[in-house]
Amino acid sequence: xxxxxxxxxxxxxxxxxxxxxxxxxxxxxxxxxxxxxxxxxxxxxxxxxxxxxxxxxxxxxxxxxxxxxxxxxxxxxxxxxxxxxxxxxxxxxxxxxxxxxxxxxxxxxxxxxxxxxxxxxxxxxxxx
Amino acid sequence: xxxxxxxxxxxxxxxxxxxxxxxxxxxxxxxxxxxxxxxxxxxxxxxxxxxxxxxxxxxxxxxxxxxxxxxxxxxxxxxxxxxxxxxxxxxxxxxxxxxxxxxxxxxxxxxxxxxxxxxxxxxxxxxxxxxxxxxxxxxxxxxxxxxxxxxxxxxxxxxxxxxxxxxxxxxxxxxxxxxxxxxxxxxxxxxxxxxxxxxxxxxxxxxxxxxxxxxxxxxxxxxxxxxxxxxxxxxxxxxxxxxxxxxxxxxxxxxxxxxxxx
Numbered sequence: 001x002x003x004x005x006x007x008x009x010x011x012x013x014x015x016x017x018x019x020x021x022x023x024x025x026x027x028x029x030x031x032x033x034x035x036x037x038x039x040x041x042x043x044x045x046x047x048x049x050x051x052x053x054x055x056x057x058x059x060x061x062x063x064x065x066x067x068x069x070x071x072x073x074x075x076x077x078x079x080x081x082x083x084x085x086x087x088x089x090x091x092x093x094x095x096x097x098x099x100x101x102x103x104x105x106x107x108x109x110x111x112x113x114x115x116x117x118x119x120x121x122x123x124x125x126x127x128x
Numbered sequence: 129x130x131x132x133x134x135x136x137x138x139x140x141x142x143x144x145x146x147x148x149x150x151x152x153x154x155x156x157x158x159x160x161x162x163x164x165x166x167x168x169x170x171x172x173x174x175x176x177x178x179x180x181x182x183x184x185x186x187x188x189x190x191x192x193x194x195x196x197x198x199x200x201x202x203x204x205x206x207x208x209x210x211x212x213x214x215x216x217x218x219x220x221x222x223x224x225x226x227x228x229x230x231x232x233x234x235x236x237x238x239x240x241x242x243x244x245x246x247x248x249x250x251x252x253x254x255x256x257x258x259x260x261x262x263x264x265x266x267x268x269x270x271x272x273x274x275x276x277x278x279x280x281x282x283x284x285x286x287x288x289x290x291x292x293x294x295x296x297x298x299x300x301x302x303x304x305x306x307x308x309x310x311x312x313x314x315x316x317x318x319x320x321x322x323x324x325x326x327x328x329x330x331x332x333x334x335x336x337x338x339x340x341x342x343x344x345x346x347x348x349x350x351x352x353x354x355x356x357x358x359x360x361x362x363x364x365x366x367x368x369x370x371x372x373x374x375x376x377x378x379x380x381x382x383x384x385x386x387x388x389x390x
Contacts, residue, residue, distance in 0.1 A: 083208075083211040086211070086215060087211065087214055087215065090214075090215050090218040090219060090222070091218065093218070093222050094218045094221055094222050094225070097188075097221070097222045097225035097226050097229070098225055100225070100226070100229045101225045101226075101228055101229045101232070104228075104229045104232035104233055105232055107232075107236065108232050108235055108236060108239065111236060111239040111240070111243070112239060114243065115239060115242055115243050115246060118243065118246045118247065118250070119246055121250075122246065122249065122250045122253060
């Protein structure tokens, strides 16, 4: 088969490239760890555990797992540290966002409650 | 699925290529994307087309869009794709939560305005109720054997005081107008109280109140020889002094418009 013969060197070259890409040993992703730590600390300041307990737990678990992976000797595991840290960060950001939303909704509900209480008082009439 | 097909196909090229081929197959772009990508895109589009939210978290929505684009790119590694979808889904959720937060904060202005409007309505209602009460209290003269008697309720004075309350003189002004038009009439002004407190105190209070009304009339140009004022104390109740309503009825000033001497 002529086409097969032609494509063989291309395949070899591509395979070599892919191998080379996978062979790079990543450094510990300290920037990603730091970003996740900041996001988690911000979320804790927002009392996010009260509004998004699952997200907070996941963020803590993922940053711990990321740090553990970074200490491994196995390249594949070390390479997982950065995405795990990124996931921890986005999880903490989500927890913060949910905390902000929860607080905003609580304030608005209070305002709405005040308005309807006031309305009821008025409907009962003066002297009531 | 594709991975398996690729493995079978690449197997044809021989064992020397085996290792590289399998690696390639593992890294080969999956034609079938993680369904989470389409879901994240749909949720982002949903957010972007919501007029209440779209403009309220521009940075977060931009970040979400970037994350969804990254996830949409063809990936060689399904693990990477899963990771990018994970990030994209959450970036979209964050953008929605932040936009909703901003929306809620903006709503507060409306809610406070509503609160102000409710309070304004309340005051208007109170004012209307007060006006209605005053209209009801507006004295109508009654014909008696003593002449026409105009009974002014206890709205003229505060408890225990004998100076006229501001804004209570509408009935007196009507009387002034009437007396101006009928110069041959004279008036006798009687102060009456309820029976709480001693006789002397009530006598003095009723006299002072009658005097206040008399002073008001002469102050408005009615000749003083046409006006006499008498304190009756609690000697002439018109209602039961044992009830609040009765006592309120007894606290009054009566203006007797005397017929001209025949």
